[in-house]
Amino acid sequence: MKSKTHFLAGWATLLLTLGLLTSCDHVLHNGTSMAISQVKLIGLPSSPYAAGTSMVFSYNTGNGWIHDQDSTFTDAKYSAKVLADGSWTLNFSPALLLTASQLQYLLIDAGKNWNTMKITKKISGQSGIGDDGLMDNLWSGASAPTSLVGTVSGSDVTWVWQ
Amino acid sequence: MIRRASLTTLCLLMAGLLFAEVRIKDLDGTNVEITFTYKDDKASEMGVIGSLDNWTVPGEAMEKNADGLWEKTIKALATDEIQYKFYSKGSWIFDEKSPDKKDDGYGAFNGLIVVADILSGVTPAVPGAAPVTVAGVAVVNTYPSKLSFGMTAVVGSKTTFATQGMVDKTVKGLETDTTGLYGRMTWNFNGTLMPGMTVFFNGTAFDKYVPLWQQDSTGLVSPTLDQSVAALVSGLLANPINYLGGANPSLTSLKTGIETPLLKIETGTGQAAPTKHNPVLWDTLTSTNANDGYLRFDLGSDLRKWGPLTLDANLTPNRIQGNLAAFGWITANVESSTVDFTYAAKSATSTDVAAFFDKVYAQDFAAGVKSSLFGIDLWAQGLVNVFSESPFDPLTQSAGEVKLGWNGPKDILDVSAAYRYTGTMATMIFGNNNDGTGTQGTQRVAVTLFSKPLDNLKLGVDGNGVLTTAKLAQNAVEFYAKPYLELQLAPYLGKTATLNAYAKMNYNLTDGATYVEKGSAGPFILGEGGAKFWFADPIPGVFTGVDTFLGVNNWDKTKVFTSLVTSWKLPGNGEIDVGTGLRTVRDTAAASVSTANNAVGFALGGSLKLPFPELKSPLLYGAFTWNMDPFGEGYYSLSDYITSGGAAQSDGKSQLRAFLKWEF
Numbered sequence A: 001m002k003s004k005t006h007f008l009a010g011w012a013t014l015l016l017t018l019g020l021l022t023s024c025d026h027v028l029h030n031g032t033s034m035a036i037s038q039v040k041l042i043g044l045p046s047s048p049y050a051a052g053t054s055m056v057f058s059y060n061t062g063n064g065w066i067h068d069q070d071s072t073f074t075d076a077k078y079s080a081k082v083l084a085d086g087s088w089t090l091n092f093s094p095a096l097l098l099t100a101s102q103l104q105y106l107l108i109d110a111g112k113n114w115n116t117m118k119i120t121k122k123i124s125g126q127s128g129i130g131d132d133g134l135m136d137n138l139w140s141g142a143s144a145p146t147s148l149v150g151t152v153s154g155s156d157v158t159w160v161w162q
Numbered sequence B: 001m002i003r004r005a006s007l008t009t010l011c012l013l014m015a016g017l018l019f020a021e022v023r024i025k026d027l028d029g030t031n032v033e034i035t036f037t038y039k040d041d042k043a044s045e046m047g048v049i050g051s052l053d054n055w056t057v058p059g060e061a062m063e064k065n066a067d068g069l070w071e072k073t074i075k076a077l078a079t080d081e082i083q084y085k086f087y088s089k090g091s092w093i094f095d096e097k098s099p100d101k102k103d104d105g106y107g108a109f110n111g112l113i114v115v116a117d118i119l120s121g122v123t124p125a126v127p128g129a130a131p132v133t134v135a136g137v138a139v140v141n142t143y144p145s146k147l148s149f150g151m152t153a154v155v156g157s158k159t160t161f162a163t164q165g166m167v168d169k170t171v172k173g174l175e176t177d178t179t180g181l182y183g184r185m186t187w188n189f190n191g192t193l194m195p196g197m198t199v200f201f202n203g204t205a206f207d208k209y210v211p212l213w214q215q216d217s218t219g220l221v222s223p224t225l226d227q228s229v230a231a232l233v234s235g236l237l238a239n240p241i242n243y244l245g246g247a248n249p250s251l252t253s254l255k256t257g258i259e260t261p262l263l264k265i266e267t268g269t270g271q272a273a274p275t276k277h278n279p280v281l282w283d284t285l286t287s288t289n290a291n292d293g294y295l296r297f298d299l300g301s302d303l304r305k306w307g308p309l310t311l312d313a314n315l316t317p318n319r320i321q322g323n324l325a326a327f328g329w330i331t332a333n334v335e336s337s338t339v340d341f342t343y344a345a346k347s348a349t350s351t352d353v354a355a356f357f358d359k360v361y362a363q364d365f366a367a368g369v370k371s372s373l374f375g376i377d378l379w380a381q382g383l384v385n386v387f388s389e390s391p392f393d394p395l396t397q398s399a400g401e402v403k404l405g406w407n408g409p410k411d412i413l414d415v416s417a418a419y420r421y422t423g424t425m426a427t428m429i430f431g432n433n434n435d436g437t438g439t440q441g442t443q444r445v446a447v448t449l450f451s452k453p454l455d456n457l458k459l460g461v462d463g464n465g466v467l468t469t470a471k472l473a474q475n476a477v478e479f480y481a482k483p484y485l486e487l488q489l490a491p492y493l494g495k496t497a498t499l500n501a502y503a504k505m506n507y508n509l510t511d512g513a514t515y516v517e518k519g520s521a522g523p524f525i526l527g528e529g530g531a532k533f534w535f536a537d538p539i540p541g542v543f544t545g546v547d548t549f550l551g552v553n554n555w556d557k558t559k560v561f562t563s564l565v566t567s568w569k570l571p572g573n574g575e576i577d578v579g580t581g582l583r584t585v586r587d588t589a590a591a592s593v594s595t596a597n598n599a600v601g602f603a604l605g606g607s608l609k610l611p612f613p614e615l616k617s618p619l620l621y622g623a624f625t626w627n628m629d630p631f632g633e634g635y636y637s638l639s640d641y642i643t644s645g646g647a648a649q650s651d652g653k654s655q656l657r658a659f660l661k662w663e664f
Helices: A002-022 A070-074 B009-013 B115-119 B225-238 B240-245 B469-474 B591-596
Strands: A034-042 A054-060 A079-081 A088-098 A102-109 A133-136 A141-153 A156-161 B002-004 B019-026 B031-039 B047-050 B070-077 B081-088 B091-093 B100-103 B109-114 B132-134 B137-139 B146-164 B172-194 B197-214 B253-259 B263-270 B290-299 B309-320 B323-334 B337-347 B360-373 B376-387 B398-407 B414-422 B442-454 B457-468 B477-488 B497-508 B524-539 B543-553 B559-570 B574-585 B600-609 B619-626 B653-663
Touching (some): A034 A102, A054 A070, B019 B115, B031 B115, B047 B070, B197 B240, B457 B469
Parallel strands (some): A034 A141
Antiparallel strands (some): A102 A133, B002 B019, B081 B091, B146 B653, B263 B290, B376 B398, B442 B457, B477 B497, B524 B543, B543 B559, B619 B653
């Protein structure tokens, strides 16, 4: 039994060692960062996105959605209200620094009625079907903050970096 | 000696109902024969699928016996534990009369045969049934109490690598992203607590990957190895459940319940999922996670049977995204006819139960019926939504589908046709909107047909046309077709061998439409094609069979990925998998895509039952992947016969992983 225990411990150690010894260099991990100073949405229909509705910007850089923490829904940093002209703007100050290679994001109703009020990559005003937004990190560095702007047309949303 | 593990006396008395039975014949104390029997007069094909064939679709083909029952006999060992389902035309059928059952990880159950238990008479058959005598051997098949405990544990390590630069993708190499340990442990406890009352408990103690060393895209290392080792040692010593289960040391998944003749009660939370409900056409309840919890009440067995009528009623209060909600249904079944009504509601209140209906803002009313008339199968399902914040509009807040099907003698032709309407606001709170109500604002006509012109050849096609209602003037109709074939090659090769092939294509009639986002400049795209070749006993005694998958993924805008994966089956549920892939860049792609392309992918994986009977012969499985990954976290995980995730899947990434899994 002892030899079997050694065997099991042995392969786990071997694989971990292989993983570490293969290369821990930074030649390939040569990203810098990107700073997001603003997320903006225009053209929101008044129904169901009535003026005054609070929407939350949530994102996932590979370590889970920030909205998994309930505090996200009450943190003013991630929340803004829909204006009467159908726009919604969230300013990050300081800018939100992104070092992951991609940003996955969505906008959800702060009242958690997001089965009917959720904005993803392509879909607005519907339940949770459709892909979440996904943007590549442009690696422009923290000195060049960018804006993420979505334009709603019907139930479609077009997102661009600006 | 034949012992009946599942006696379905009741079903035998009720002609026309489904019937299933498992018989085990002890050959020599070491080897056994297991015979599966299943009754379904309408099915044109049936298979038994499970751990006995590594869950390879369509399973081991069953044949009709002299009694008109589907039957299949397999060889097994007296020490085997076999999980299984029946499989027919894409439907996975749980054997309600299986000797035992096990959570299948998808919100439903697999049948479970613990051969040794059955041979020793431990496993009960139908509670309350009289002892059975088969071949002169008395079999005790009723037990006042049986409580069993099971555990599944997985431990292993996983290292992920980058094979190209994060910014300058023309730089190639192999660098560690992260390396760490993975662990998962589930506990299962079920059985007869007292006569007439069964209980079960399924829980996941932890299910977590713990990185021991990790660097982000900028090269910042966190955690470092010394930090992780310190946390690992202290965590495992002082509070392992907290360390492995997260800051909140709660079970990540918990489902438990009791069943009496009058009532079944079940509750779950975390990643536990209630069993899905698909009474007619749609999943009106999917088996998604129940993160915020639910409490489910179902009728017990005594209240479900009313002569030829089977009645199923359910009520499930629950909480989603912090708010209170509920669903429930009544389903009546007489022979092959079913009527169902499902209701679901979501409220704006999170705690005030008394105000639930005052603050309801979304409700679903779904009804469905299925039956047969003059040899034609009929399905009809409808849905109406009510939203408190908007006036009711039946055109936008409803969905419906009608389907007709006919199966000709000897499968010379099997055809079905369906029409589905989906309003622009139609949605199910707990249902599967993609496969159920469909895309909002569309109408769909779907046709499936297949034929067996020869005994060993099956040809078919699944197709549909989807009209975007609001864009009728722009001819906004998109067609989809999947032709396929299945050819049994045993008559020509002398061994069991099967060739399957298919293709998927889209055509868009919309004015000016193209599939440029998928790499086609025109309105047509042949997006995918694949072939699978199964050959049994390629090297007798060494490999029991080999599966070969060839797939071309043509859905991506800039790249095409062609993969070839072979899976060599070893005796005793082991396998060796080898895959390679070629990633080519379209002419229309930017030059930078070509210079950064990772043209070649490679994967080597497999599984092996370790010869440690003290540890219940644990399963060792793992893989090394390079710029492709046909395995997922376990064995090969293909989408049809192509790698899932498109041409970009694992592009520029690599993994080395190995896991050990054992079950008690």
